[in-house]
Amino acid sequence: MNKIIEKTDLSENVVKMVIDAPAIAKKRKAGQFIILKMNEKGERIPLTIVDSDAAAGTVTIIFQIVGKTTAMLADAKAGDMIADVQGPLGNPTEIENFGTVVCVGGGVGVGVVYPIAVALKKAGNKVISIIGARTKDLLILEEETKKVSDRLIVTTDDGSYGFHGFVSQALQNVIDEGEKISRVFAIGPVPMMRVVCNVTRPCNIKTVVSLNSIMVDATGMCGACRVSVGGETKFTCVDGPEFDGHKVDFDLLTSRLRMYASEEKQAFDNYRCECHGK
Amino acid sequence: MENEPKKKKREKLPRHKMPEQQPLERIKNFNEVPLGYSEETAMAEASRCIQCKKPTCVTGCPVDVDIPAFVKLISEGKFIEAAHKLKETNCLPAVCGRVCPQEDQCEKFCILAKKEESVAIGRLERFAADYERNSGQVSIPEIPARNGKKIAVIGAGPSGLTIAGDLIKLGYDVTVYEALHKAGGVLVYGIPEFRLPKSIVEAEVRYLEKLGVKIETNSVIGRLKTVDELFDEGFHAVYIAVGAGAPVFMNIPGENASGIYSANEYLTRSNLMKAYLFPEYDTPIVRGKNVAVIGGGNVAMDSVRTALRLGAENAYIIYRRTEVEMPARIEEVHHAQQEGVQFKLLTNPVEYISDKNGWVTGVKCIRMELGEPDASGRRRPVPVKDSEFVIDVDTVVVAVGTMANPIVPATTKGLETNKQGYIITKDEKGETTRKGVYAGGDIVTGSATVILAMGAGRKAAGAIHEYLLGNKETPS
Numbered sequence: 089m090n091k092i093i094e095k096t097d098l099s100e101n102v103v104k105m106v107i108d109a110p111a112i113a114k115k116r117k118a119g120q121f122i123i124l125k126m127n128e129k130g131e132r133i134p135l136t137i138v139d140s141d142a143a144a145g146t147v148t149i150i151f152q153i154v155g156k157t158t159a160m161l162a163d164a165k166a167g168d169m170i171a172d173v174q175g176p177l178g179n180p181t182e183i184e185n186f187g188t189v190v191c192v193g194g195g196v197g198v199g200v201v202y203p204i205a206v207a208l209k210k211a212g213n214k215v216i217s218i219i220g221a222r223t224k225d226l227l228i229l230e231e232e233t234k235k236v237s238d239r240l241i242v243t244t245d246d247g248s249y250g251f252h253g254f255v256s257q258a259l260q261n262v263i264d265e266g267e268k269i270s271r272v273f274a275i276g277p278v279p280m281m282r283v284v285c286n287v288t289r290p291c292n293i294k295t296v297v298s299l300n301s302i303m304v305d306a307t308g309m310c311g312a313c314r315v316s317v318g319g320e321t322k323f324t325c326v327d328g329p330e331f332d333g334h335k336v337d338f339d340l341l342t343s344r345l346r347m348y349a350s351e352e353k354q355a356f357d358n359y360r361c362e363c364h365g366k
Numbered sequence: 367m368e369n370e371p372k373k374k375k376r377e378k379l380p381r382h383k384m385p386e387q388q389p390l391e392r393i394k395n396f397n398e399v400p401l402g403y404s405e406e407t408a409m410a411e412a413s414r415c416i417q418c419k420k421p422t423c424v425t426g427c428p429v430d431v432d433i434p435a436f437v438k439l440i441s442e443g444k445f446i447e448a449a450h451k452l453k454e455t456n457c458l459p460a461v462c463g464r465v466c467p468q469e470d471q472c473e474k475f476c477i478l479a480k481k482e483e484s485v486a487i488g489r490l491e492r493f494a495a496d497y498e499r500n501s502g503q504v505s506i507p508e509i510p511a512r513n514g515k516k517i518a519v520i521g522a523g524p525s526g527l528t529i530a531g532d533l534i535k536l537g538y539d540v541t542v543y544e545a546l547h548k549a550g551g552v553l554v555y556g557i558p559e560f561r562l563p564k565s566i567v568e569a570e571v572r573y574l575e576k577l578g579v580k581i582e583t584n585s586v587i588g589r590l591k592t593v594d595e596l597f598d599e600g601f602h603a604v605y606i607a608v609g610a611g612a613p614v615f616m617n618i619p620g621e622n623a624s625g626i627y628s629a630n631e632y633l634t635r636s637n638l639m640k641a642y643l644f645p646e647y648d649t650p651i652v653r654g655k656n657v658a659v660i661g662g663g664n665v666a667m668d669s670v671r672t673a674l675r676l677g678a679e680n681a682y683i684i685y686r687r688t689e690v691e692m693p694a695r696i697e698e699v700h701h702a703q704q705e706g707v708q709f710k711l712l713t714n715p716v717e718y719i720s721d722k723n724g725w726v727t728g729v730k731c732i733r734m735e736l737g738e739p740d741a742s743g744r745r746r747p748v749p750v751k752d753s754e755f756v757i758d759v760d761t762v763v764v765a766v767g768t769m770a771n772p773i774v775p776a777t778t779k780g781l782e783t784n785k786q787g788y789i790i791t792k793d794e795k796g797e798t799t800r801k802g803v804y805a806g807g808d809i810v811t812g813s814a815t816v817i818l819a820m821g822a823g824r825k826a827a828g829a830i831h832e833y834l835l836g837n838k839e840t841p842s
């Protein structure tokens with residue numbers, strides 16, 4: 089049982105939550121995630137650890153309400169308990185002084201790329217951050233990202249704020265300006281990561297993506313999370329979650345993520361009906 | 367009583383059948399298939415035992431259960447006492463009575479097996495254990511004062527649970543770290559409810575907790591803490607029992623398509639996460655109409671019978687050899703046949719075909735024939751040229767084996783493994799190449815059986831007791 093310490097709405101459907109988890113907080117490194125299960129009947133879902141405070145014994149997560157479990161989590165209040173929190177899982181991000189790096193985050197992926205930007209900055213890199221959202225109200229962590237970045241570019245798909253366009257276009261502009269980039273970290277929706285990889289591939293800029301495969305145990309035991317990287321089958325939970333984006337089979341990832349689309353919708357709809365009934 | 371074996375003419379009595387749910391009924395539910403003996407039947411079956419002076423059955427039991435003694439107690443109607451007798455050497459009799467391959471163990475060596483049919487030792491074991499549990503008279507043994515030594519057990523499968531029970535009774539302070547949210551290992555995530563009701567495993571785990579064993583779930587050792595950190599925290603010895611849970615795929619084209627599961631995933635969703643109760647439980651599972659399960663072991667039988675219960679109209683076993691070579695228990699193969707599973711033998715998948723959404727629609731197979739015997743002594747299956755054909759499916763479960771889970775070995779300095787990643791032990795007591803670290807169960811032997819994993823836990827308990835306190839007395 090882990091207690092929810094604090095809950096903040098970052099946008100209409102994105103929530104930040106601080107959870108009591110002292111042992112995990114002590115061990116966690118940038119890039120790692122937890123598995124969380126709300127109650128006895130709940131599903132196990134992976135969520136990236138955005139921040140941790142070893143002294144306070146807490147970890148922070150940021151999630152978008154996309155299904156029943158995240159909706160339940162969003163409905164929970166500070167003081168409520170989560171039945172199971174397992175972690176830290178996955179391999180930490182490889183952090184070094186690479187030189188100049190670009191951290192690209194889309195939507196809720198901004199929350200995932202943020203701790204990586206923090207660690208890269210600390211390691212001495214010049215950090216350029218490009219963060220985007222569909223529209224201004226959905227943009228998260230702008231202030232926080234700004235603090236750890238040498239340069240911040242904000243984009244919105246509808247032009248309501250910052251650069252009018254996609255993060256990939258902003259990245260293309262940075263490349264065109266002649267910036268010598270050693271590495272790109274791109275995290276967000278699958279189409280976004282795919283497009284970013286398409287931008288960096290011709291310039292041969294190593295691009296690390298973090299994959300959000302469906303998981304069950306997250307200890308390498310089931311293969312639910314399998315992806316194809318460079319033609320080889322890898323398990324996201326133990327071999328990842330970060331991979332060389334130029335080698336990831338995004339089509340396979342996309343189709344496997346849709347495997348339970350109808351069941352997920354059914355569970356989400358049932359939950360919303362029950363809640364409205366109350 | 368002494369003279370009983372000498373009774374002049376012993377009537378040949380057939381072994382008593384255990385009532386079962388009817389096949390067409392049971393494939394509609396996940397309830398247990400065999401229903402257990404009544405008191406009368408159990409006593410009648412127990413009195414078939416001729417109480418051999420030198421019981422050969424015991425030689426077939428990996429943990430030396432005093433079989434004639436517990437059987438005799440049942441024949442006398444002393445059911446609770448029979449359960450206690452079992453528990454002297456086997457801490458999970460309700461589990462073993464259900465899942466031990468008795469036909470290869472105790473029952474194979476029963477003297478009656480030669481002339482008629484062996485005593486139904488497994489069914490009697492199950493009866494006694496169930497009787498005790500249902501009576502509510504499960505006794506908590508007296509636990510000696512703590513001896514100040516702390517033991518960490520990694521993995522709460524049968525091996526880890528056994529050693530925990532043994533060491534707590536010897537006065538140790540025992541903490542079990544389990545990666546998942548529930549203790550039990552394969553007993554909770556792998557073996558289906560219809561073969562082993564989860565309430566039985568839960569009762570055993572609660573019993574250990576009552577004895578004082580601390581169980582820390584959601585604790586992936588190697589990630590949350592390493593073995594070195596456990597020693598730093600003050601543990602005096604560590605027992606590794608993390609099983610052989612990593613799935614093996616065949617690496618044939620199309621195997622990552624949607625609708626294709628490893629047996630571990632399929633069974634974990636269904637058993638541990640209770641996906642068969644979706645949407646009451648949140649975890650989904652694909653309820654395929656045409657389901658192919660690849661493999662011929664117990665895991666394959668469990669998967670295919672799960673598929674039927676999830677509503678499959680056609681459930682296939684695709685196996686590259688013949689029924690004779692199938693590693694699954696005969697009983698399980700029979701159950702599957704009764705339930706309508708279609709066996710595609712001498713058949714091997716070579717490729718999966720999917721639709722435009724990436725969902726599997728067919729498995730392309732090749733026919734096989736048996737050639738020369740291979741290293742295992744079984745005749746090697748060889749493909750028949752140009753014999754490919756396609757079976758239409760919408761769900762596939764790959765049950766061709768498992769391998770060592772690398773997380774703990776990879777994060778523990780000085781712990782040697784063999785080429786396949788299994789931990790090397792010096793002898794059967796589980797001593798590893800790292801001082802104070804012991805290992806047992808599937809992570810040492812590769813996929814084996816519940817009783818062997820338990821036996822390894824018991825032996826390691828003795829070894830740790832000797833290592834820490836120089837005590838040679840064996841745990842009981």
Ligand SMILES: Cc1cc2nc3c(=O)[nH]c(=O)nc-3n(C[C@H](O)[C@H](O)[C@H](O)COP(=O)(O)OP(=O)(O)OC[C@H]3O[C@@H](n4cnc5c(N)ncnc54)[C@H](O)[C@@H]3O)c2cc1C
Binds near residue numbers: 586587813
């Ligand atoms: C579907 C299926 C059916 C079977 N049927 C039978 C049968 O009928 N009869 C029979 O005798 N045998 C059967 N077996 C085999 C039997 O279950 C195993 O041999 C036995 O469970 C091995 O026990 P174990 O304690 O070594 O490991 P496991 O039962 O595998 O338990 C290992 C535990 O360690 C945990 N773990 C793993 N890594 C870590 C980590 N890093 N940190 C903490 N915990 C960790 C796992 O989550 C798991 O709970 C079956 C196996 C399967 C898969």
Ligand code: SF4
Binds near residue numbers: 491817
């Ligand atoms: S534990 Fe297994 S082998 Fe031993 S007596 Fe019981 S059923 Fe037979």
Ligand code: FES
Binds near residue numbers: 302303310311312325
């Ligand atoms: S989630 Fe099960 S192996 Fe990765």
